[in-house]
Structures are given as structure tokens and as C-alpha cells.
Amino acid sequence: MNLRPRPRREGDGLIDGAEYVLTREDFRTIARIMREEAGIALPESKATLVYSRLAKRLRTLGLGSFAEYCELVESQQGGAERQEMLGALTTNVTRFFREPHHFEHLRSRILPPLMAHARSGGRVRLWSAACSSGQEPYSIALTVLALLPEAPRFDIRILATDIDRTMLATGRAGLYEASEIAAVPPELRERWFEPANNNSPKFRIAEAARSLVAFRPLNLIGTWPMRGRFNAIFCRNVVIYFDDETQKQVWARMVPLLEEGGALYIGHSERVSGPAERALGNDGITTYRLAGAREMRG
Structure with missing residues (x-):
């Protein structure tokens, strides 16, 4: 391929003394x-x-x-x-059980009735949007397993999406350094992680957790192929990088995908804005619930 560099004026670089000129x-x-x-x-x-x-x-x-x-x-x-x-x-800052109050809310307020629903044959769906390298959806999976160790036997699934396919591949592998899993509560770490092999310093998350999570590519400003609703959505520390109008659109698109009473967890520097504000009620620190089926207008 023949690339023709654009003409450049001397001194128009944004970074002084840099190896390459960025105009x-x-x-x-x-x-x-x-x-x-x-x-x-x-x-x-x-x-x-x-x-x-x-x-x-x-x-x-x-x-x-x-x-x-x-x-x-x-x-x-x-x-x-x-x-x-x-x-x-794309910023891929993530860690296990980041913003732990969300996982405590999930464990104590959202999951108990859902686990009973699953035991009786019901469907449970959770979504980790902008999942990065997998620590967030696996934290959700570990929270589920803490309440229901036999969860893979039931209709419980966690959708994990991200725009970065390299991060998705890391998540699917489920391999993490010892320093990365240090934030996992000891009882969960001991039960659901094991050394990858004798020659690797990494730890692999258990098959029970991996089987609950499906990693898929998805662009939050693109087409969303999902048709079913979710009992909880984690969309944290990503829309802060969007402009105000795009943020409103993303929140508005999530509301119809929440089951009645479903939870939306957002980042500590974010807030729900636009039409979604009328449909979601605050239920804790950066935590929202869909109170009922409400039509959004405007």
C-alpha cells in the first residue's frame, strides 16, 4: 500500500521534542x-x-x-x-471486586430471590458491559457461586461484552497473576482459583465460574443484538469517556433491557442522565433499580 504523508509545517507538533510529530x-x-x-x-x-x-x-x-x-x-x-x-x-483499568459496595448490593439485595427463581427453573441473566479483561464478570460469577455453588446446573448466565477483542480473549482464558486475584475474598480465592500449571505463576479461575460467563464483542454505540432482559447490568467507568448526549442515549437504551426491579450499577464518577432518570430510582451508591415498567418519552 502506498501511503502519502500529509504535508506538515515545522513547529506544529503538539508534543515538544517527541520522536514523531503529532500535529x-x-x-x-x-x-x-x-x-x-x-x-x-x-x-x-x-x-x-x-x-x-x-x-x-x-x-x-x-x-x-x-x-x-x-x-x-x-x-x-x-x-x-x-x-x-x-x-x-481504550482505558482498561479493572480489578476483581472493584467498588465492592456494588457486589455487596448484588449479593444481599438482588441475587437471593434470583437464586430461588433459578432453583425452581427460572431464567437469570446478568450483563457486564465494558468487561475489559474479565475481572468484573468473574466477580459477578463468584458472587453467584458464593450463594449457589451449583449455579452452572441452572439457567444462570452472565454476558460479558467489550469493544476490545484482545481483552475479551484474556477474559476467556481466565488466567490472572497472583497480584490480580489478591482482592478476591480469601474463601472465594481458595475455592475457585487454582495454579495454572507448574511452570506458570498465574492462577486460573475455576471452570464453574468460566461456564457462567459468555464473552462477546460489542460496541456500546453500535448495534446491540440482545433481545432478552437482564436482572442486573454493570456498566461502570466507561460512559464517562462519552459526551453528554451519547451518555444519555446509552442509559436510555439500557432501561428497556432491565427486568422489573433490575439493578443498574455505574461508576463512581458517573451519573444517570436523560430519559433514563425517570425510569430508574436510586438504590444505593451509584446503584439504581427499575421500579416498574415505565414508558420513556423524549
């Missing part, structure tokens, strides 16, 4: 793609972050400038690299 035009191109592809808003104040994460891609690809890189990701042949860019610029 405002380059940054605007990258920001536009991130907004179109993932709904993520990148202000120019994020230029240093963008540079540090994408400079590695330039080195890997053997490109000489961000202008060449932009040419690539905008080309018809650049689909794979656009996915690499999305992965590089």
Missing part, C-alpha cells in the same frame, strides 16, 4: 475516528496520552510519522489497525 490535524483525525467508532471524546488535553500509546504502533508498523498512521487507519486496508488503535486508546 493538530493528526490529533483531530484520531479523535474523530475514536468518536465515530467508539463514542469516545478525546479533547486536545489528551494529546500526550494519545502519543504515548500510539507511538508504539508506529514503531511496530515501521511508520515514520503520525500523518502516515492517519493515512493508514483512514484507508480501506486499515480496518485491522483501526481495531488496534481502539484497543490502544
Whole structure:
């Protein structure tokens, strides 16, 4: 493929003394793609972050400038690299039982009647949106197993979705460093994790937990193929990267996917906004419940 670098003026780089020049035009191109592809808003104040994460891609690809890189990701042949860019610029901070008050609410308020429902043949569905490398959905699975160790025998499933396919692959593998599972309560860690093998320092989460979780690619601003409703949705620390209007749209799309009385858990820096506010009632710290079937207008 013949890439033609865009002309550049001297001194128009956003990062002083950098190995590669990142111009405002380059940054605007990258920001536009991130907004179109993932709904993520990148202000120019994020230029240093963008540079540090994408400079590695330039080195890997053997490109000489961000202008060449932009040419690539905008080309018809650049689909794979656009996915690499999305992965590089998506924040994947996660850990087991992050924001533990959510899991205590799930354990004490949401799951007990659902476990009884499952024992009598009922369906239970939970969704971890923006699941990253799997710690969140597996924390949900461990919370289920703490109440119902035989959960895989029943119709209980956890959908785990993310835009980053590399993170999804990590989640499916279910392998984590000892430092990563340190936040798991000791009784759960001892029962549901085991050394991967004699030559690996990693630990694998038990098959019982893995069997409850289905990892699938999904873009929160794209098409959602799910048709059934969920008893709880975890969508935490992701919409904060969207602009206000996109946030409202995401919350509004989640409301019809909640069962009556279902819970929505959001990040500590987030708030439900837009039409969804009228359908959801506060039920704890960054925790909401769908009180009943309410039609949303506007």
C-alpha cells in the first residue's frame, strides 16, 4: 500500500521534542475516528496520552510519522489497525471486586430471590458491559457461586461484552497473576482459583465460574443484538469517556433491557442522565433499580 504523508509545517507538533510529530490535524483525525467508532471524546488535553500509546504502533508498523498512521487507519486496508488503535486508546483499568459496595448490593439485595427463581427453573441473566479483561464478570460469577455453588446446573448466565477483542480473549482464558486475584475474598480465592500449571505463576479461575460467563464483542454505540432482559447490568467507568448526549442515549437504551426491579450499577464518577432518570430510582451508591415498567418519552 502506498501511503502519502500529509504535508506538515515545522513547529506544529503538539508534543515538544517527541520522536514523531503529532500535529493538530493528526490529533483531530484520531479523535474523530475514536468518536465515530467508539463514542469516545478525546479533547486536545489528551494529546500526550494519545502519543504515548500510539507511538508504539508506529514503531511496530515501521511508520515514520503520525500523518502516515492517519493515512493508514483512514484507508480501506486499515480496518485491522483501526481495531488496534481502539484497543490502544481504550482505558482498561479493572480489578476483581472493584467498588465492592456494588457486589455487596448484588449479593444481599438482588441475587437471593434470583437464586430461588433459578432453583425452581427460572431464567437469570446478568450483563457486564465494558468487561475489559474479565475481572468484573468473574466477580459477578463468584458472587453467584458464593450463594449457589451449583449455579452452572441452572439457567444462570452472565454476558460479558467489550469493544476490545484482545481483552475479551484474556477474559476467556481466565488466567490472572497472583497480584490480580489478591482482592478476591480469601474463601472465594481458595475455592475457585487454582495454579495454572507448574511452570506458570498465574492462577486460573475455576471452570464453574468460566461456564457462567459468555464473552462477546460489542460496541456500546453500535448495534446491540440482545433481545432478552437482564436482572442486573454493570456498566461502570466507561460512559464517562462519552459526551453528554451519547451518555444519555446509552442509559436510555439500557432501561428497556432491565427486568422489573433490575439493578443498574455505574461508576463512581458517573451519573444517570436523560430519559433514563425517570425510569430508574436510586438504590444505593451509584446503584439504581427499575421500579416498574415505565414508558420513556423524549
